[in-house]
Amino acid sequence: MLNQKRIPVNQMVTPEGDKVQSEMYTDSELFDKEMDAIFDNTWVWVAHESEIPNKGDYKTARIGRHSVIVSRDRKMDIHVLLNRCRHRGATICEKHKGNARSFVCPYHGWGYGQDGTLRAIPIAGPYEGVVDKEELPLISLRMESYQGMIFATFNKDIEPLEDFLGGAKKWMDLFMKQGGGYPIKTLGEHRFRFPGNWKIQLENTTDAYHFPIIHKSFISSLDGDTAEIFDFLEGDGFVEDLGNGHSVMVMIPELVDLEENLDDPxxxxxxxxxxxxRAEGHDDDKVRRLVRAAAGSGFNLNLFPNVACSMAFFRVLAPISVNETEIQHIAIGGDGAPSAFNKTRIRLHEHFQGPMGFGTPDDSEAWERVQKGAGSGMSEWILVNRGQNLVQQNDMGNDYSTVCSEIGMKAAYKQWVKMMNAAEQGA
Structure with a gap:
């Protein structure tokens, strides 16, 4: 092991935000601080409403270190509950998703309603006068949603979700148009883990620079016209800092609003x-709207700290340890849309994002190599300054630069610095 001093949190990122220390990916103590300062104190994405469409539906999710249950009760209200029995602390739900009338702890049988209320205690006599069931519901997190995207937080005093999303709301509105005139619905998912830090993946979704290099095999699998669409580094796209760590990377400007240019060939x-x-009887206007939405939007929207609306799917990250991250890729389509449309969306998802696709395996290897490199040798600066010489401000006062700039990474690290420093000063 090389002998070197631990770098203070306030020195991990340069004042200009254009460089970060390699310890950002490898310091286990720093990782623990991130879980407390960031994931325990901000809005974290946990589900899309279409994942729990019916009474009693639930899914489990992670908020930093914590397992939570996202549940829909008999009144169709949504709850986000800490997955921990109030008796001895055992997790009460291990399945990823399902439907249940209640949640029963497997250790001692304490039973909870879909809204987290404690309903049953086996052999309750010895608790007479000792335990009041009304005082021991599952711990409920603050929950709010926007455009069907459900976020939760342990911080009861945090700003409303819509304020936190800020400039990202415009892009969420645009992203949700890719149902082709139908509400967005999740179609399927796959999960995998890679041996690397969560911030490596956070950077990737706002990194267009790597696309033509690492994804050559994907581009070679496309027809000529489609391959030309993905040749966007010299185009009119851009990356914009949306505030609060969020950013948008516009790669294909003509596909930003899927309800425009419907008369194009x-x-x-x-x-x-x-x-x-057409053979199913849909009129030309509907056909054109569905076809235009089939391949998704022309941008990636990064929502700090854990979810991206990435062209045609949701990408969710869950930190497991300093050098392990779980990734969830969720395919999306239209709720009630023609089966041919949703089938096309799934096939396109499989082509790039799927476990046997052209994109995910290449990305995963690159993330692993970053982690290996970061842990080699002495501390070094990691560069996130591409496009810094071309930064401008738009009418909203937001920084933006060329599509292959690293403005999105800087946006995330500005929020990282803000939250980590606030935690240090409050300690």
Whole structure:
């Protein structure tokens, strides 16, 4: 082991925000501080409403170190509950998702309602006058949603979700248009873990610079017209800092608003889909709207700290340890949309994001290599300054730069610094 001093938190990022220390990925003590200062104190994405559409539906999720249950009760209200029995602290739900009338702790049988209320204690006599069931519901987190995206927080005093999202709301509104005129619905998912720090993945979704290099195999799998669309580094796209750690990377400007340009010619790769939709009896306007939405939006929206609305899917990160992160890729389509449309969306998702796709395996290897490199040798600066010489401000006062700039990474690290310093000063 090389002998070197621990770097203070306030020196991990340069004042300009253009460099970060390699310990950002490898320091286990720093990781613990991040879980307290960031994940325990901000809005964290836990579910999309379509994942729990019915009474009694639930899913489990992670907020930093903590397991939570996202549940819909008999009144169709949504709750986010700490997955921990109030008796001896055992987790009460181990399944990823399902439907249940109640949650029963497997250790001693304490039973909880879908809203977290404690309803049953087996052999309750010895608790007479000792335990009041009304005082021991599952711990309930503050929960709010926007555009069907459910966020939760342990911080009871945090600003409203919509204030936290700020400038990102405009882009969330645009992203949700890709149902082709139908509400957004989750279609399926896959999960995997990679041996690297959570911030490596946070950076990736706002990094266009790597795309034509690491994803050559994906580009080579496309037809000529489609490959040309993904040749966007010299185009008119941009990356914008949206505040509070959020950012947007616009790669294909003509696909930002999927309800525009509906009269454009239907791309050759979607002619079969259009023909199938017409054969089902859908009129031309509907066919064009569905076809335009089939491939998703032309941008990636990063929502600090754990979720991205990435072109045509949700990407969710969950920190496991300083050098391990779980990734969840969620395919999305239209709720009630023609099966041909949703099938096309799934096939496109599999082509790039799927476990046997062209994109995810290449990305995962790159993330692993960053972690390996960060742990080699003495502390070194990691550069996040690409495009800094081209930064401008828009009418909203937000910084933006060329599409292959690293403004999005700087946006995330500005919020990281803000939250970590606040925790240090409050300690």
């Amino acid at each position: 239907i791309p050759a790769r979607f002619e079969a889909l259009a023909a199938e939709l």
